[in-house]
Amino acid sequence: MPDVQALVNDFVNQLKKRKIEGSQATAKQTAELLRSVISQQRVPHTNQAAALINAVRAVGEQLIAANPVELAVGNIVRRTLHIIREEDLSLATAAMAGLGLSVASDDEDDMERSDHPVLSAAAVAAAARSTLRPPSLQTLLEDMPDSAAVPHTSSSGGDSEGKSRSVDKGSRGRKLKHDVIEAVNELIQDISTCYEQIAEQAVEHIHQNEVILTLGSSKTVLEFLCAAKDKKRSFKVFVAEGAPRYQGHLLAKDLAARGLQTTVITDSAVFAMISRVNMVIVGAHAVMANGGVIAPVGLNMVALAAQRHAVPFVILAGSHKLCPLYPHNPEVLLNELRSPSELLDFGEFSDCMDSASGAGSLHIVNPTFDYVPPKLVSLFITDTGGHNPSYMYRLIADYYSADDLVVKGRPTTGS
């Protein structure tokens, strides 16, 4: 545990100092950290899932507090919690199903009985959840054995004895942990391959001789455009430079290096150019539950311009950017103000900031993000395909458990 704590502290430190940038890197590192937390966590005989959940929650709380504006951290923590719950549930159902089919072995019976308190709690919670939350297609399919298992569990009873119980339980605990780690690995895999998944869809959206506009720099956008280019589509790209960090310059450089016809424009020229544009494709910092987008500063203006000229406004976002919170949630920090030195030179303006001689009237505000309301977004392209903004809550229901929306505190009622 101590070395995990050191890892956690290290990561918290990095988050605090804003050393990690970009949601993908953050998401990946968070997932890797949580994986090691889970693998180091000693699992008790009873209530294993709850122990894991509490451990992940405790770490997650620290991570979220370290950089509340980086929503990807919270997303991954919630995804991991969801994974634990799902694995626990499916393990329980599997066991239940096994029990239902073959009641021959005494050992199995024992195991089943001893797990009874845990299992029933989990099952009841799961049942409660599944009744609470409107079923999606996926869950409807998955829930079939699930709901069947619940009454079965509660009805199961009998005497409890047996020597092999502890052994079995150990293996079961290991099984849960093992499954969770497997699932987290899959999550990490998903995060690292989300570019390709999104880029695969590029040809469906970009057509021959179209003009695409983008703002700032996003790796997803770069891969997306290049994928279309690789499939022999020829199109033009306008890159708005993305003041004050001018990351658009870097994107333009990369695009040009890959042979795309690229034009750099100032952010303020977006409205003038938009009438020539067929589609706006941009990346996002986070996608909120209502379909609103937190994105690099300047994007709201681009979205408004696109709406004015009826140009489709497409957001590319990996599923790790999908945040189950609403933007009006007080916990959501929508913005971060960075150093004014990105805007102007301290030396040149230092005399305007000399408060001593009464000239301290110059203030500089340098926000990082914009909020783009859902009505301005035409389409989200995630690694699972294209979605309408109004469909976001549906995706979120698939990825997150309603119990995990608030990661704070250590509720005694696990699952």
Next chain:
Amino acid sequence: MGAPKKSGGGGGGRVSVSEDSDELVRVPLQAILLADSFNTKFRPITLECPKVLLPLVNIPMINYTLTWLESAGVEDVFVFCCAHSKQVIDYLDKSGWLSQPNFSVTTIESHNSVSAGDALRLIYERNVIHGDFVLISGDTVSNMSLTQALAEHKERKKKDSNAVMTMVIKRSKTNPVIHQSRLGTDELFMAIDPDTKQLLYYEERTDLSKGILHLDNSLLADNPSLTLHHDKQDCYIDICSPEVLSLFTDNFDYQHLRRHFVKGLLVDDIMGYKIFVHEIHSNYAARIENFRSYDTVSRDIIQRWTYPMVPDVMNYGNTATKLERQGMYRASEISQSQSAVIGPFTVIGFGTKIGNNTKISDSVIGKGCKIGSNVCIKGCYIWDHVTIEDGCKLNHAIVCNEVTLKSGAILEPGVILSFKVVVGQEFVVPPYSYVSLLQQPVEEDSDEELEYADSTSVITSRVDKSDEEDASEVPETHISSVSELGMGGVGYIWQKCEGSQEEEWRHSVAPIPADKISEAMKTMEDDLELTHDGSILPPSGELIPDSNDSDEDNEDSRDDFFEREVEATFLRAVNENIQEDHLILEVNSLKLSCNKLTADCAGALFYAMMKYAVDTPHSSLDGLMQNVKAVLTKWKKALRSYLTDIDEQIEIILKFEEICLESAKEFTPLFTKILLYMYNEDIIEEDAILSWEDEKRDADEADKVFVNKAQDLIQWLKVAEEEDE
């Protein structure tokens, strides 16, 4: 050092160069943090609490420095504690700095060091520094990245082992009116070689009354080019080679890092140690030296120049601070009345209570404060657990922990209230006053050492005593100070010393009073007028040959240039014994390039000769005459080559007249003598003198002064002519 070598050997026969670089990389970057300012600028607060633990926007200063060192990649920090060392060590221990995994903080304690020099000598004796290190004091706020500066330092060090230090500087304009930087420090002048970035000159205090800067001649002679800056701010972040420590040991009289060490190295050309500068542009770095810089840096932090070292990111403990609209930072659990107005750029700490109709703007308020109703706080720094009762007015003051302001008390601008002071009901604390529970230390004689000493041992012991016997001592002060701080007040108002009174507004937290600015503005204008009069010599102390500006205004600058060039050429010829022919050749080329007549050359050359004669030391008029004779005899040939025509000779005489009138009045009594000498030496023919007189016949009386002077000579010439006939 052993481990990397071994691994290098294990890898097989490696090239030695790569092994070297390998080793360079593996030496952990060390830093020395001086947790003591070695001055008394922050008294009376520093009598009770070390400066590095004073809260800066609610976080003790040393946290900013340590956080920066950690993020800049320093692995090993030695914190040198002197005054209140126990408090510093306790704090570091409590806040977890001493137990960081990849960042080792070691404290070095000393009780008899009175200066930065002593501190470094002590550290040298400990023998803990093995490679390049960062030297910084615990009151520095920065977010710069060290990578580039370090790489530059190492690169230079490799080429030249005498490059021992790299200083970090940042551009920041100084206030032209009152000659001080934003940080309240004196104007700083630096001469830097623009190519190598070597620091050549460093002067903090200049004679403000005259606006004159004295540069050593050799500075200009030895360096092909240098730039002089006065808009640079010294960040007090130095990257040093280990030699620096031994230099301090060798020169046991070095005390101050800048005044002694840097200047010492710059002046000393025997050892040839060099200091370089690294300028940062987009990053921030500043040191808190006085109350003024405390104010300025706090504002810079609130305005996020120091990002990511801003209150909402640097949350120590579990009190998260949130940034709200208009630069308002609020911690959690604040209870604020609906009618209270909190202005922009304020920071309010955890658990503070604010009453009805209270107005707060541009201020920092610590945790657990109780602020009553109808209080007005503007530009103040209020630390933790302060109680402010109803109706108080605070204006640009610093209020330390656990101070109580009884209802209706008023703090005028620039007031410092030290720990646990109580200000009585409706008492007005006069501007710029320092109030403390401790009595002002007795003024000791102005020994040099004292200037650097933070609280000396006498005071420290007294503080300890007061801490221990708090209960018994406080009532005592209470009785004695009723009159000093009003009804129920506790504390002493310190007497200002003579010298500081005039300067107090410069270093205080309060903005500079308008009358001081207008006063300074006026003196500056006076200065400007003086310089325009020309009664003050230009800084170089040289005579500028701009004597003919009344004649041809439009060609003024061209003339000036030509004359100066000729003069320089002549001086070079004299100093380097260049042959006359070569001089003539050079002057001719100048003549062509400036499109001048032969007459101009003659005039300019003559002017240069006369100037040289005057500049050669002489005691009396006779001496001057001797000089003139010598120079004329020696360079006769050169001059004569331009005097083929009578017009040119006349030009010379006119020029001579001009010299006598304007630039070198010493010649006036010698006018006739020199003219005669030139006639005798065949430099000037008699026709020339006569036509000069002819030309002047119609001029004003004023112009005829010299003609009249030379009348004897002219008469004599005329007689001789007639006799010839």
